[in-house]
Amino acid sequence: MDTLEVGGATYRVQAAGAQPWGPRGRAIELSVGQRGAAVPVLAGVVGRGARGLDVRASFDVYVDGRLLRHYEHARLSLVELGPGRHQARVVARGEPVTGTSVVIGELVRSP
Numbered sequence: 659m660d661t662l663e664v665g666g667a668t669y670r671v672q673a674a675g676a677q678p679w680g681p682r683g684r685a686i687e688l689s690v691g692q693r694g695a696a697v698p699v700l701a702g703v704v705g706r707g708a709r710g711l712d713v714r715a716s717f718d719v720y721v722d723g724r725l726l727r728h729y730e731h732a733r734l735s736l737v738e739l740g741p742g743r744h745q746a747r748v749v750a751r752g753e754p755v756t757g758t759s760v761v762i763g764e765l766v767r768s769p
Contacts, residue, residue, distance in 0.1 A: 661768055662700070662765065664698075664736055667767060668767070668768045668769075669698060669765035669766060669767055669768055670765065670766055670768045671763050671764070671765060672763075672764040672765060672766045673688060673690065673763065673764045674688070674761065674762065674763035674764070675687070675688050675761070675762050675763075676704075676759040676760065676761045676762075677759060677760045677761075678758075678759050679703060679715075679750050679754045679755060679758045679759055679760050680754050681754060683760070684749060684750040684751075684754065684760060685747060685748065685749040685750070685760060686747070686748050686760045686761065686762050687745060687746065687747040687748075687762070688745075688746055688747075688762045688763075688764065689743060689744070689745055689746075690739065690743070690744055690745075690746050690764040691739055691741070691742055691743050691744045691764070692741075692742075692743070693741060693742055693743070694741050695741055696738050696739060696740055696741055697738070697739050697744075697764055697765075697766075698736055698737070698738050698739075698764075698765040698766075698767075699719075699736070699737050699738075699739055699746050699762065699763065699764055699765065700734055700735070700736050700761070700762070700763040700765055701717070701719045701734065701735055701737060701746070701748040701761070701762050701763075702715070702717055702729070702732065702733060702734035702735050702748065702760075702761060703715035703717055703734075703750055703755070703758050703759070703760055703761070704734065704758065704759055704761050705755075705757055705758045705759075706757050706758070706759075712733075713733070713755065713758055714731045714732060714733055715731070715732070715750055715751075715752070715755060715758065716728075716729060716730050716731060716732070716750070716751040716752050717729050717732070717748055717749060717750045717751055717760070718748070718749045718751060719735065719737060719746065719747070719748055720746070720747040720748075720749065721739060721744050721745070721746055721747075722744055722745055723745070728751075734761075736765075746762055746764075747762075748760050748761070748762045
C-alpha cells in the first residue's frame, strides 16, 4: 500500500512493521514521530489476501509504555500522537487468528 485516504486526507507510509499473529508473536513496536510535529500512526491487525483490511480483532495501543487505547473487535485504527519521538506498540488480544498480522505504521500527509 503506497497511500491511504482517511477522512478526505491522503497519507503515505513513512515507516512500518508487521508481526505474524501466532503463539509466539502478538506484538509489534516502532519508534515514531519527530520534534515539533504531531504524527499519525496506523495500528491494528490485518489479514492476508482477500481478507486484508476486513479483519476485526481486539488490540491495545501503547505509547511510551502507557496504554493509550484498547480496541474491542475493531479494524485498523488511526491515532495521532503529539510532537516528539515515541515508542508505539500494538498488542493483539485473545486467541491468534490464522493468516493475520499485527501491524503499525507511521504516516505522513501526502499532498
